[in-house]
Amino acid sequence: MTKVVILDGDGKTLSALIGPTGPEHRRLANKVMADALARANLAFSEISYVVATGYGRINVPFADRQITELTCHAKGIASLFPAVRTAIDIGGQDAKGLKIRNGKLVDFVMNDRCAAGTGRFLDVLVGTLGLRIDELGEISLKATQKLPISSVCTVFAQMEIMACLSEGTPLPDIVAGLHDAIANRVVKMIKKLKIEPDVVFTGGVAKNIGVVNALQETLGLNVSVPAEPLLTGALGAALLGRELALKALAEGKPVHEKELRLDEPTFFKVK
């Protein structure tokens, strides 16, 4: 997904948008930005500063600056939950643990090499279950027991699920088992950060109440989820952009180091 958050000078949200990200996403950042501007009834020339973040941040030619998604997430989450010390972000491609102190990222851990423990794990397995991704959370609440499912490998988990379906295991028990598998894997990974409350959970998977419950149970701690858990990174980017623009103004320096135009990246064009 491509997300945009536009803030005013006081930090109030003027526009927040979550758009689809397809194979053409690298060409489309300017279009998503245009949609967000239209919603806020703003022209691009009225934007003081643009921070791009996330995997596609290098494909945003109209950004003043690129900042990593971890720093932006930390900023965005801390603005919503000032007491946060540990954040867990599970998205479609990766899972991250963030150690946050006074609103700043001080340590992090991310999955590598394997998508088990990320949203992709659920994406792949809903097909086997014949369900939609947004149904999983509610279905898991009906479970009478949690089926132990491998969290090591998505393909192994798929085979286990097929075997369980053949044996007539109820769907809620399988789904609850999947949520447990994700929670176990992610908690094991982020334990390195010495988990401390308050814990905040973000990313697309945070919309799944089943995974939220599984995380709380595994951690033995209460887990807070923002109203819109997909937007914390974009919110953090906007907050950092606002800070940078205000700092430049306070120091009497030019806000922009280059002229910004709402164009698509030129490096994809065939000469």
Place this chain on the structure above:
Amino acid sequence: MSEEKKKKKAMNRLKSMYPLRANIDQAYERSVEATKAGKPTAWSMVNWWEADPILKAMDIEIVYPENFGAVCAAMGKAQKYLDRADAEGFPTHMCGYARNGIGYTAEMTELGHIPPDAPMGGMPKPILLLASGALCDARIKWFQSLGRYLDAPVWAVELPHPGVEESQLPGVREKSIQFMVKELKELVSFLERLTGRKMDWAKLEEIADDLIEINRIWYEINEFRKVRPCPMHSRDFWSCMNASLYPAGDTKVSLKLYRDMYDEVKDRAANKIGAVENEKYRMVFGELPPWHALKIFDDLAERGWNFVVESWAYHAPKPIDYSKISDPLERIATQTYQWLTGYFPDALKEKEYMGYFAYPYLEWARTYQCDGGLFHPLLTCRTATNHLVLAQDRLLNKLHVPSLVAEGDIVDLKLFDYADTMRKAVVLEEMMDHYKQVRQEKGFEW
């Protein structure tokens, strides 16, 4: 010339590195020629000077399968040998050096001669496999396997590994060194029986002294890396360490070339010539690098990362006075023991009991004023992995120096994720900027 070729490289390699590296590389050619001429060659593992001087003094050529693994990986030639080891039934979670060496040996044994496409001319069939008990127990099993393929004897030289506190107890040092001297005497007797040659004690004296001097100069060269900007990058360290560590190549030639390097690094330090243009982050590297992906250091140099120091295990020992030790075997043993325990007294002062692996990172991050660490735990090696988690924790909590762990393997490129490491490196930069402020607020010097 393309724009890319015209672009100046961010990393400024030492000119004196090239002849030193060539001297190391020539060891392979020399061993092949020696074998053709009917002279003995041994395969040896790194033993931190404990045993190689004995072989050199007896005019036995030495090649190093660990170094050969690094060479194969760096030249993109390792996969064939890794696949062969896999086909021989060795597990893929075994040490990359071992798998490469076994694959090479299996192929050589099958062909009956050195594989024609072997890097550096390959390693000739040895009369002996010289193993070492230093640091890694799995290496001995590797050489035992090689011994079966090659029908060659395996001799293991042991090394005492006292703990940080135990090493300071009365008599431990003396008994440890005497134990090593006994090991070396037994090795000499064995080699005399195996080759029918007598030990040349005068030559051994000379080689032992050369190695002590090589290590002293190498230590001094690395001391210059404490200045800003750091004049020598880890890439140059790794390219040249083998003339000291193994010690590959002719020791007289190595001595001269290390002296040349000393002059160049000293000159760079005096004239503030950095190994990386615009040094922004001074880095410590943990463990051996991914030899198959050394380009990552060029990419990081472009971002201002200068690797100013690296793992203790491959560095020279802290210099001490050896002049009062008359027995060359005892001199050799003392140097090895000094390498192993030289950092222990300081580690003990700081209550860092796991000592020799993790403690030097603390001392060096302080004295080399590092902004961050890049740690490369080897998924196939316990010895090179378990201390890095502790080192990472100590650096962050004692010195406010953050680090990044990028798992991988020295030889097997499938176990290293280049793109992911670069992605996380950018996050580490943001953390290094943050912790620089923290250190300043807390009154640290850098």
